[in-house]
Amino acid sequence: MLTPCLSSLVPTVFTMFALLVTSGCTGKGPVEPRREVPASEPTSQPAKTEAPVPGGLGWVMTSGSVQLEVLPQFEVLDRRSGTLDVHLLLRLRGMGEAVGERPPLDLAVVLDRSGSMAGEKLLAVKQATLDLLKELKPHDRLTLIAYDNDVEVLAEHVLVDDAGRKAARKAVLGIETRGGTALGPALFRGFEAFDPKTRKEDELRHLLLLSDGQANEGEKDPLVLGQRARENFGLGVSVSTLGVGLDYNEELMTRLADQGGGRYHFIPGTDAISRVLSDEFAGLVATVASGLEVTMQMAPGVQVRQVYGYSWQESPQGASILVGSLAAQQVREIVVRLQVNFGTGSTGQLALGTVALKAKDQTQQGRPVDGKLALSVPTSVDAEEIRRAERTExxxxxxxxxxxxQLQAAAVAVDGGDYDKxxxxLKDSVLALEKQQKATPSPKLSKQIEELKEAESGLDAARKSTEQAKIYGKxxxxxxxxMGK
Structure with a gap:
């Protein structure tokens, strides 16, 4: 049941989600995060509720530089069965334009110089790193780490003024290949360069990790390394990974990027290294919101069963989804699958729980922003009403x-040599998409069908050699x- 102050926001009974902001109906902002500031400084920007999302059920909230929409797959839930899967689409958008004078960047570049990087790979990495140095400004700071069996800090937290830039260039040009791959220790040393005590709210802290091989020195467990990345994300440090060639561990590299709130890049050849690094840097400096995390607290009888494409941690009451950053006008769409258990005699409106966000607004010197939506949806036993309630987007x-x-599962099967599986x-996935395409025609589905068919046709080439199988898998x-992002 809607509270009196909220009911004025709902124009008709068919606008089915109830929207509440943490501040209730007082007009105040959301609960203030814990940090010491002068009494006159507001600790966060209040969330702004807006009109219902056009086209049906769903609400939109803007909090600082982040806009959040919550859209259900069905605007009316079918309560004829005791248990129901419910999909929600969480759409996050970076608002406004990139700031004119970007915030200071504290960047750690962690480079693999193991023996397998010899030749063109290392030359391309050096060139790309030198190009990256050109883009850094005098107020930025740089940490440069090279690793093989050992970890060597070539520069640590140095200002990229003329002297710092010159020293960094000399260090990059002096890198030579040798030894194994102490990826884990190098990652840990990179994190150590970011001292939480010196952190500034308006500063972007980011770690770039590049590797072409398997971690074989020190800590190697992807779960342990991923957890360390997540811990540092909580301290304001994001992580992006760049896998070069065909021999690195993509499970590890994707996990680090997901847990670290950054991006993962597959670089098949040396000619793409500079382009990918440039793209990564362009996205970084266009950031309008960082440290973005979404928390779901579910009502009794509702559980989060799956979050597609993003790192998440389940809790007894819901889930925490690590998103990372948003660039200006960037859109991230997160699909969440809930399981709803209808209680005996359930009728009318059903409370699902709340969706909350928190982030740093980089258009406002890193000021914290947060907000919360409380979601409820009507239920029905009318088959026709339920059918019409589908939100096809x-x-x-x-x-x-x-x-x-399914594409990921097919690639894993190829890794194991099970080409028939x-x-x-892939065939089953194509059939499912073609069926969906008939019901809800979409250019997106057409593109997806073609990509899966292309993946199926590529299996014959993958059978021919170990190298082709590696290319196919990666x-x-x-x-x-x-696709999951």
Whole structure:
């Protein structure tokens, strides 16, 4: 049941989500985060509720530089069965334009110089790093680490003024290949360069990790390394990973990027290293919101079962979803699958729980922003009403992320040499998408169908050699990763 002050926001009974902001009806902002500031300084920007999302059920909230929409796949839930899967689409958008004078950047570049990097790879990495240095400004800071069996800090937290830039260039040009791959220790040393005590709210802290091989010195467990990345994300440090060639561990590299709130890049050849680094840097400096995390607290009888494409941690009451950053006008669409258990005698409106966000607004010197939506949705036993209640844009997105998971599964099957399984997974996914395309025609689904058919046709080439199988696996996993985002 809607509170009196909220009911004025709902124009008709068919606008089905109830929207509440943490401040209730007082007009005040959300609960203030814990940090010491002068009494006159507001600790966060209040969330602004807006009109219902056009086209049906759903609400939009803007909090600083982040806009959040919550859209259900069905605007009316079918309570005829005791248990129901419910999909929600969480759409996050970076608001406004990139700041004119970007915030200071504290950047750590962690480079693999193991023996396998010899030749063109190392030359390309050096060139790309030198190009990156050109883009840094005198107020930025740089940490440069090279690793093989050992970890060497070539520069640590130095200002990129003329002297700092000159020293960094000399260090980059002096890197030579040798030894193994102490990726874990190098990552840990990179994190140590970011001292939490010196952190500034308006500063972007980011770590770039590049590798072409398997971690074989020190800590190697992807779960342990991923957890360390997540811990540092909580301290304001994001992580992006760049995998070069065909021999690195993409499970580790994707996990680090997901847990670190950054991006994962597959670089098949040396000619793409400079372009990918440039793209990564361009996205970084266009950031309008950083440290973005979404928390879901579910009502009794409602559980989070799956979050597609993003790192998440389950809790007894819901889930925490690590998003990372948003560039100006960038859109991230997160599909969440809930399981709803209808209680005996359930009728009318059903409370699902709340969706909350928190982030740093980089257009306002890193000021914290937060907000919360309380979601409820009507239920019905009328089959025709339920059929008409489908929001097809959400259905299409659900089909996209589910087929991305199937593409990932096919790539894993190829890694294990089970080509028949990979082919069947892809055929089944194409059939499911073609069926969905007939029901809800969409250019997105057409593109997805073509990509899956292309992946199926590529299986024959993958059978021919170990190298072709590696190419297939890494390319397919990289596509699946991007489709899930």
């Amino acid at each position: 959400v259905t299409v997105r659900v089909a996209e992320v589910e087929s991305a998971a 990979a082919r069947q997974v 390319q397919s996993k990289a596509k699946a990763y991007k």
